[in-house]
Amino acid sequence: MNTAIETSQWFWLIIVSYFVVVLGFGSFFARFNKTTQDFFFSGRRFSWWLVTMSIVATGVGSHSFLKYSAKAYEHGFSSTMTYMNDWFFMPLFLFGWLPIVYYTRVRSIPDYFQRRFNSGVRVLATVAILGYMIGYIAIGFLTMGKTLEPLLGWDLYTIIFVVAVISGIYITFGGQTAVIFTDLLQGFILIFAGVLIFILGIKFLGGFSIFWNALSPEFKLPLAHFNNPPNFNFVGIFWQDGVAGSVGFLFMNQGLIMRFMACKSVREGRKAAAFNVLVLLPISTVVVSNAGWIGKAISVVTPAAWDASTKLDHVFTQVAYLITGSEVVFAFVIAAVAAALMSTVDTLINAVAAVVINDVYRPIVKNKDDKHYLKIAMIVSAIATAVGAVSTIFFNNFPTLYEAHGFFHSTMTPPLVVAIFLGIFWKRYNTPAAIATFLGGAILMWIGSKYPQIFISPFDHGIDFIVDRPYSYIRALYNTLACAASGVLVGLLTTPATKGSIEGLTVWSLDKARELFKGSKPNDEEGKPAKISWKVENIESDVMRFSKNDMTLMKANPGDLVYIQDCRWWLGGLKSAHSVFGKPHGDDGIVYINHSHLDHGHFVQGLELKAEKEM
Amino acid sequence: MDFFRTWLPFIYLYGVGGLIFFIGIFIILRSKSLKIERPYHRKWLFILLFGFFYYLAIHGLTILVALENYLLPLILAIGFVILSFMGKNIFIKTKKIK
Numbered sequence: 001m002n003t004a005i006e007t008s009q010w011f012w013l014i015i016v017s018y019f020v021v022v023l024g025f026g027s028f029f030a031r032f033n034k035t036t037q038d039f040f041f042s043g044r045r046f047s048w049w050l051v052t053m054s055i056v057a058t059g060v061g062s063h064s065f066l067k068y069s070a071k072a073y074e075h076g077f078s079s080t081m082t083y084m085n086d087w088f089f090m091p092l093f094l095f096g097w098l099p100i101v102y103y104t105r106v107r108s109i110p111d112y113f114q115r116r117f118n119s120g121v122r123v124l125a126t127v128a129i130l131g132y133m134i135g136y137i138a139i140g141f142l143t144m145g146k147t148l149e150p151l152l153g154w155d156l157y158t159i160i161f162v163v164a165v166i167s168g169i170y171i172t173f174g175g176q177t178a179v180i181f182t183d184l185l186q187g188f189i190l191i192f193a194g195v196l197i198f199i200l201g202i203k204f205l206g207g208f209s210i211f212w213n214a215l216s217p218e219f220k221l222p223l224a225h226f227n228n229p230p231n232f233n234f235v236g237i238f239w240q241d242g243v244a245g246s247v248g249f250l251f252m253n254q255g256l257i258m259r260f261m262a263c264k265s266v267r268e269g270r271k272a273a274a275f276n277v278l279v280l281l282p283i284s285t286v287v288v289s290n291a292g293w294i295g296k297a298i299s300v301v302t303p304a305a306w307d308a309s310t311k312l313d314h315v316f317t318q319v320a321y322l323i324t325g326s327e328v329v330f331a332f333v334i335a336a337v338a339a340a341l342m343s344t345v346d347t348l349i350n351a352v353a354a355v356v357i358n359d360v361y362r363p364i365v366k367n368k369d370d371k372h373y374l375k376i377a378m379i380v381s382a383i384a385t386a387v388g389a390v391s392t393i394f395f396n397n398f399p400t401l402y403e404a405h406g407f408f409h410s411t412m413t414p415p416l417v418v419a420i421f422l423g424i425f426w427k428r429y430n431t432p433a434a435i436a437t438f439l440g441g442a443i444l445m446w447i448g449s450k451y452p453q454i455f456i457s458p459f460d461h462g463i464d465f466i467v468d469r470p471y472s473y474i475r476a477l478y479n480t481l482a483c484a485a486s487g488v489l490v491g492l493l494t495t496p497a498t499k500g501s502i503e504g505l506t507v508w509s510l511d512k513a514r515e516l517f518k519g520s521k522p523n524d525e526e527g528k529p530a531k532i533s534w535k536v537e538n539i540e541s542d543v544m545r546f547s548k549n550d551m552t553l554m555k556a557n558p559g560d561l562v563y564i565q566d567c568r569w570w571l572g573g574l575k576s577a578h579s580v581f582g583k584p585h586g587d588d589g590i591v592y593i594n595h596s597h598l599d600h601g602h603f604v605q606g607l608e609l610k611a612e613k614e615m
Numbered sequence: 616m617d618f619f620r621t622w623l624p625f626i627y628l629y630g631v632g633g634l635i636f637f638i639g640i641f642i643i644l645r646s647k648s649l650k651i652e653r654p655y656h657r658k659w660l661f662i663l664l665f666g667f668f669y670y671l672a673i674h675g676l677t678i679l680v681a682l683e684n685y686l687l688p689l690i691l692a693i694g695f696v697i698l699s700f701m702g703k704n705i706f707i708k709t710k711k712i713k
Contacts, residue, residue, distance in 0.1 A: 077681070084674070087666045088632040091639030094659070095648040218616060220681035222674055223624035234624035238631070270659065278666055282673065425642055507646045526655070 007151060007327065014331035018338065019166055021185075028181075045565070046180065046262050048271035050572030054183035055259055055272065056280050057344075059249070060190060064288040065337045066143060067401055069316035072292025075232050076219030079292060083285035084222075085242035086250065086277045093250050094270045096424050096507040101257055102266045103513035104504055107358035109254055109420070116423050116505045117431040119363075124438040125416065126359045129254060132412040133348045133355070137388030138395050139404055140345040145392070146401070147337055150317060160392050167345050168385035180262060182346065186336075191280075193336030194287025196329070197320060201294030204323040205301055214297040227462040235461040236473030240409050244476040248413035251420050254355055255347035264563055264573050265614055291319040298322065313401065345388070352384040353377045410476040415441045418483040424507055426491065427499075433491035440490070441483030448478050514615065520559055522615040527555030529612040530589075531567065534603060537592045543582030545592040546611065554613040556581050561614035564591065566607060577601035581613070616682075625678060629671050636667050665699060 072079035106112045109129055114122035145159040152159060205211045224234040249256060250273075263269040295315050299306040310318045316337070324330040357377050398404035419437045422429040448455040452470040456478045463474055471478075504513035514522045530550045537545075544562055546554075556562065558581050565576035577597040585592065591611060593601075603609065640663065643649040650656045672695045676688040 077677070084670060085628075085632065087670050088636045089639065090666060091636065091643050091649075091663050094663070095643040096639075099648070217681050217683060218620065220677075221616075221621065222677040222681070223628065226619040226623045226627070228619070235627065238624075238628065242628075242632075243635075267655075274662055274666070278669065507642060507648050510646070510648045524653075 007331075011151075011327050011331040011334075014328060015335055015338070018335040044262065044578060045264050045573045045576040046268070047569075047572040048263060048268040048275065050180065050184055051259055051263050051268070052272040052276045052280065053187040054180045055187075055256065055276050056284060057183040057187035057190060059256075059276070059281070060284045060288055065194075065291070065316050066147060066313055067405070068285075068288040069292040069295070069319070070312035071232065072289040073295045073315045074292070074312060075224060076215065076296070077222050077289075077293070078224040078232075078234070079289045080222060080285040081224065081234070081237055082241035082245060083281045083288075085238070086246045086281060089247055089250055090274065090277060092421075092425070092507075094273060095510075097251055097420070098260055098269050098273065099266050099510055100424060100505065100507070100513060102261060102263075102269060103510070103517040105517065108355045109252060109257065109416075110355060110359040112505070113419070113423070113434070116502060117434045121419075121431060121434045121438070122359060124435065125419070126355060128412065128416050128438065129252065130352065130355055132248075132252070132416070133254060133352050134384070134388055134391055135395070135412070137345055137348045137352070137384065138391035139401065140341055140348070141389050142392045142395050142404070143401055144338065144341045144345075146313060147317065147334070147341070150314060151334065156396070157392070160389050163342070164385050164389035167342055167349065168382050180259070186342070190336045191283060191287055193333050194284075194290065197294065197323065197333060198286065198290040200323045200325070200329070201290065201297075201319065204325075205294070205297055210301060211294070211297045214300040215293070219296065227460075228464070230464045230466050231469075231472065233463055233473070236463055236471070239480075240406060240473035240476040244413045244417065244480060245409045247417045247421075248409060252413065252416045254351035258351055258354060259347070264565075264576065264578075291316045294323065295319040349381050349384045349388070353380040356380045356384070406472055410473070410479055411445060414445070414476065414479040414483045418480060418487055422484070422487050422491070423505075427502065427506055427508055428496040429487065429491045430494055430497045432494045433487045436490035437483050437487035440486030441479070444482035444486065445479045448475065448482065518561055518615055523555070523557060523560045523613065524615065525555040527613050528553050529610050530554055531608050532564075532589050532591045532611055534564075534591050534593055534598075534609055536595060536598055539594050541582075542579055542594070542596070544579045544597065544611075545582040545585050547586060547588045547590065548584040549588050550591075550611070551581065551584050554611065556613040558583055562611060563614050564593070564597075564601065564609045564611045566601075566603060567610050568607075575602045575604070578614070621678060621682065625674055628674065633667070640664075661703060665702065668695070668699075 068079050101109075101112065104112065104115065106115065110122045110125040113125040141160045141164055144163045145156045148154075148159050148163075149156055202208050202211055205214070224232055224237065227233045227235050230236075260269040260272065263272060292315055295306070295310075295318065298319070299308070305322060307318065317334075320333045321330055324333060354377075357373055357380060361376055361380075362373065395404045415438045418441065419434050422437070423434065444455075452475070453465060456471045456475050457465065459477045459481070460471060460474055463471065465471070503509045504516050511522075530546070530553050532546070532550060544564065546556070546562075551557070554562075560581045561578065562581050563576065563578050565571070565573050577593070577600045579593070579597060582592075591609065593603075640660075644651065649660060651660065672692070676692055679688040679691075
């Protein structure tokens with residue numbers, strides 16, 4: 001076996017141990033999946049902190065460590081640009097898209113398109129979203145293969161096969177709950193590993209001031225040059241990664257949407273999203289980039305220690321190998337990268353299964369029991385894993401991972417993002433306009449790619465035209481405008497949808513969406529949570545009965561929605577159940593639940609519960 | 616280093632990004648998706664505005680630091696923290712607006 005970096009059995013023992021722990025997690029949490037609702041959305045039960053930590057592992061997933069370390073080494077602190085743009089879209093996400101998908105209980109993004117438009121638009125959205133996610137899975141597997149290639153010396157596709165089998169097993173049997181808990185663990189691991197690299201790197205260099213002074217002022221600027229060079233400039237990356245990529249990730253990433261829908265309420269979803277962008281993304285950007293900065297400083301301070309022929313995609317592995325000084329620590333860091341890569345892939349595999357079951361299989365095979373759909377979901381997860389692994393052959397043809405990934409952002413994202421945006425915020429946007437966005441947009445994008453000097457150059461912001469890869473990033477601006485123009489033009493020239501047909505599906509009728517979610521007028525009086533003991537009563541109806549005083553404390557009325565969870569906060573809602581307030585009784589501090597609530601909530605005899613009114 | 620390397624990206628980012636952000640704020644207020652009369656929603660309006668200026672401060676201050684200007688970023692950072700606390704008091708602790 002000819003490998004670039006020598007490793008012993010200790011290294012591989014740690015890597016294998018890590019994967020055993022991950023598999024163990026998946027298997028353990030599989031028992032919480034009773035229905036397809038649990039498998040895909042974890043039964044709407046989790047607290048914000050658990051979801052936000054698991055989002056870190058998904059966001060800082062596939063390709064991030066390698067891609068950003070390479071860019072950081074080459075271009076400096078401006079490698080952080082793409083992680084620092086998301087806040088611009090938060091008003092529209094937190095008070096637009098998130099409550100709409102949550103309250104309308106859409107099972108997938110194409111499901112939203114069916115309700116907002118018709119089944120034809122749903123088909124277009126399904127094709128687009130499946131293509132996007134399968135491609136993303138493939139890039140994840142490819143990155144994993146390229147990370148381990150210099151360590152193993154195996155054939156790239158053998159590594160991809162092994163990784164695909166491992167990922168496939170735990171996602172297939174674990175479902176969304178397994179994904180959330182493995183991602184929670186992996187989120188902590190990868191942040192710790194990234195910070196560890198930074199600390200060890202500074203130590204290796206001899207202190208922070210040596211690191212800081214080794215880097216030029218230009219290297220330390222947080223934003224790249226406005227329009228130069230063509231392969232890394234601010235304005236191109238702003239439109240491609242910052243706008244198309246960020247919006248794509250927030251609004252059309254089925255995996256992320258499912259994660260937010262696993263929150264116990266919209267409020268928790270908002271907290272998870274805000275905390276993630278305000279606190280965890282700035283940390284994450286340092287975590288994924290700092291190996292490149294450390295590598296550059298090492299190449300300046302101790303040039304003898306740095307192999308000048310290191311390929312850009314190998315900067316991360318090279319730096320980790322140099323600074324860790326111990327095979328155990330090095331193995332831990334590589335395991336963290338594996339964690340990051342697998343976390344993105346597992347989320348997407350689960351999301352593909354959700355789309356296939358809800359948008360393809362269920363409309364064809366109707367009226368089966370939920371166990372049947374759950375079984376099919378598991379089979380689809382396995383197939384999605386296999387298709388993703390096979391698709392790596394196509395993506396391996398791109399010169400770099402960065403370009404393969406850029407291909408998605410600039411081509412797959414604009415039609416869906418524009419259709420989602422206009423669908424949510426523009427009441428006049430109708431079915432013909434949505435079809436025009438997909439089909440007209442696709443035609444205009446194709447024309448743009450054929451004749452970039454005619455169609456894209458008016459938007460180039462002064463970026464030089466490169467014959468081999470013309471306008472690699474700024475084409476995202478042209479593509480987005482092309483899709484938007486097609487949709488807006490047709491929207492203006494055709495009859496708008498009737499008010500009743502889009503109620504609850506746009507930001508202009510969110511109150512209606514909440515009413516539909518609850519089944520009656522929401523009760524927005526702010527109450528307090530109640531701590532209670534529980535008893536099971538033999539009733540079929542889905543109600544929980546509290547005492548009058550406890551309901552007064554929660555400001556709840558019969559018919560309002562209630563959420564109860566195990567009192568131990570650190571479970572993050574794993575043991576919990578949703579229901580409706582029934583008629584009150586006289587026993588203060590006691591809630592009567594039925595067998596179904598107990599089965600779903602896994603409550604422990606003798607342990608108190610915390611109850612709160614939802615709406 | 617010229618303007619294209621230092622401040623133009625910053626101005627473009629918060630000019631175009633700011634436009635997107637404030638259009639978003641306008642839409643959610645206009646559609647009553649965010650109801651300013653509710654204390655819970657007022658808190659969120661503060662968080663949204665805070666987040667925008669927080670990122671603006673991070674980018675602006677790190678550009679100054681990269682250009683080896685250390686005193687001004689320190690003063691501005693302290694000013695930002697004070698303003699944030701004042702803003703929080705205005706938005707969150709105000710009694711319910713009728």
